Amino acid sequence: MEFDFDLFVIGGGSGGVRAARLTSELGFKVGLCEEYRMGGTCVIRGCVPKKLLYYASDFSKSFETSSSFGWNISDLTFNWEKLIKSKDIEISRLEKIYHNNLVKAGVKVFNTRGEVKTKHTVQLNSGETFSARNILIAVGGYPSIPNYDGSQYCISSNEVFDLKVLPERILIIGGGYIACEFASILNGLGTKVLQLYRGRSILRGFDSEVTNHVAQAMMARGIDLQFNKEVKKISKTEAGFLVTISDGTSVTVDLVLSATGRTPATKDLGLEKLGLTLGEVGEVLVNEYSQTAIPSIFAVGDVTNRANLTPVAIREGAAFVRTVFEGKPTEAIHSSIPTAIFTQPEIGTVGLTEDEAKTKGPVEVFVAKFRPMSNVLSGNSEQILMKILVNQESQKVLGVHIAGAGASEMIQLAGVAIQMGARKEDFDNTIAVHPTAAEELVTMKLPSRVS
Ligand code: NDP
Numbered sequence: 001m002e003f004d005f006d007l008f009v010i011g012g013g014s015g016g017v018r019a020a021r022l023t024s025e026l027g028f029k030v031g032l033c034e035e036y037r038m039g040g041t042c043v044i045r046g047c048v049p050k051k052l053l054y055y056a057s058d059f060s061k062s063f064e065t066s067s068s069f070g071w072n073i074s075d076l077t078f079n080w081e082k083l084i085k086s087k088d089i090e091i092s093r094l095e096k097i098y099h100n101n102l103v104k105a106g107v108k109v110f111n112t113r114g115e116v117k118t119k120h121t122v123q124l125n126s127g128e129t130f131s132a133r134n135i136l137i138a139v140g141g142y143p144s145i146p147n148y149d150g151s152q153y154c155i156s157s158n159e160v161f162d163l164k165v166l167p168e169r170i171l172i173i174g175g176g177y178i179a180c181e182f183a184s185i186l187n188g189l190g191t192k193v194l195q196l197y198r199g200r201s202i203l204r205g206f207d208s209e210v211t212n213h214v215a216q217a218m219m220a221r222g223i224d225l226q227f228n229k230e231v232k233k234i235s236k237t238e239a240g241f242l243v244t245i246s247d248g249t250s251v252t253v254d255l256v257l258s259a260t261g262r263t264p265a266t267k268d269l270g271l272e273k274l275g276l277t278l279g280e281v282g283e284v285l286v287n288e289y290s291q292t293a294i295p296s297i298f299a300v301g302d303v304t305n306r307a308n309l310t311p312v313a314i315r316e317g318a319a320f321v322r323t324v325f326e327g328k329p330t331e332a333i334h335s336s337i338p339t340a341i342f343t344q345p346e347i348g349t350v351g352l353t354e355d356e357a358k359t360k361g362p363v364e365v366f367v368a369k370f371r372p373m374s375n376v377l378s379g380n381s382e383q384i385l386m387k388i389l390v391n392q393e394s395q396k397v398l399g400v401h402i403a404g405a406g407a408s409e410m411i412q413l414a415g416v417a418i419q420m421g422a423r424k425e426d427f428d429n430t431i432a433v434h435p436t437a438a439e440e441l442v443t444m445k446l447p448s449r450v451s
Pocket residue numbers: 146173174175176177178179181197198199203204230259260261262307308309339340341342
């Protein structure tokens with residue numbers, strides 16, 4: 001059968017764009033539709049604008065400590081409107097690059113929504129229908145806000161990037177990546193932040209020694225972070241939003257940000273009509289090659305709810321292309337993913353947590369906790385935490401976790417070491433870079449404990 005396209009991609013985010021470009025560059029006929037802006041969550045309302053806001057916020061700490069290094073900065077002011085304007089210009093630039101790169105690679109781009117009609121057909125909102133040998137679902141996810149009295153007043157991470165004014169008081173609900181990052185960003189910019197998390201410590205699933213350390217540091221920096229609390233009701237009043245909390249207390253804020261997770265965007269995509277069963281949270285179920293139960297239909301990225309991170313979606317997209325269009329079955333790897341959380345202080349982490357590592361046998365836990373040189377003159381007591389987990393028997397490094405300035409940059413290279421199967425002696429044999437904070441990673445001689 002002759003198809004209109006060899007591949008039709010629904011969704012122009014990180015995973016979909018990578019797969020479309022690579023396939024087209026191999027000489028295949030590729031179509032891609034995107035209903036919103038090219039670049040997806042990461043570029044438009046995720047990682048990229050978040051990092052720009054993070055940079056803006058992080059200056060506040062430098063300004064604070066700069067006087068102990070001889071600077072005299074008076075009349076400090078911050079202009080939110082200017083930041084958002086600059087951010088918008090950069091996002092539009094990146095959006096264009098994404099679009100142009102697709103076109104340059106020979107991909108036919110449709111700026112409209114698409115829906116799967118049959119195992120080989122995609123129907124666009126514009127009315128056109130195309131046949132394709134393979135269909136790739138890469139539609140990502142959207143923020144989910146639980147339903148309760150007044151929850152309609154909450155904004156999500158989609159809106160927080162476009163606020164007209166910086167709120168004076170905000171309540172952030174949740175203890176995950178987005179909640180903690182925005183609590184930090186807004187606190188650094190001067191907003192009074194109350195963060196409520198229903199659990200016992202932030203960032204569930206990460207190493208608890210690290211998350212406890214960061215939670216303490218976030219509080220020391222001024223965030224009112226409260227645990228085991230949920231929002232019961234929100235009402236709109238003259239003074240702002242009156243929020244009733246599960247412990248019976250209430251608070252009035254200017255804005256409520258619900259950062260309570262994201263849901264795969266599979267609604268009305270036509271998949272269930274084709275007989276595909278979706279997962280528990282609506283995700284597309286796929287095998288290790290990102291293939292669904294319908295052999296011609298594949299899915300990558302957040303819509304599959306595996307590891308919801310941009311670089312992972314990109315890898316899944318590339319592995320899909322190798323498997324399907326290069327004939328080299330390639331699994332997308334989901335272990336030892338290095339990742340950073342842009343809290344203040346930031347976290348860089350790769351490999352197993354201490355609890356996970358313990359399940360593989362006794363673990364030597366190397367911990368260094370110290371005040372970085374940059375904090376000494378100012379008297380800032382915030383410490384960096386570095387943690388290396390080593391399997392006692394094999395001496396293999398199973399995890400590296402860092403909390404503190406530069407953690408996100410350091411962890412990329414620790415990721416290389418772990419990927420190569422480094423043992424503790426490989427770290428020990430590496431000469432330290434002096435004077436840095438990172439040198440602690442290769443100078444931890446004795447374990448703090450065996451776990
Ligand atoms: P997460 O899944 O990380 O966190 C959701 C948070 O909301 C959790 O603390 C969760 O609690 C809480 N929660 C969920 N439902 C409710 C509810 N009904 N009531 C109260 N609290 C609730 O989601 P995020 O929205 O923060 O981020 C989405 C994804 O985006 C992440 O999984 C991450 O992969 C990605 N991301 C990555 C970033 C990075 O790489 N730096 C930055 C931002 C996002 P509990 O823990 O109890 O379930």
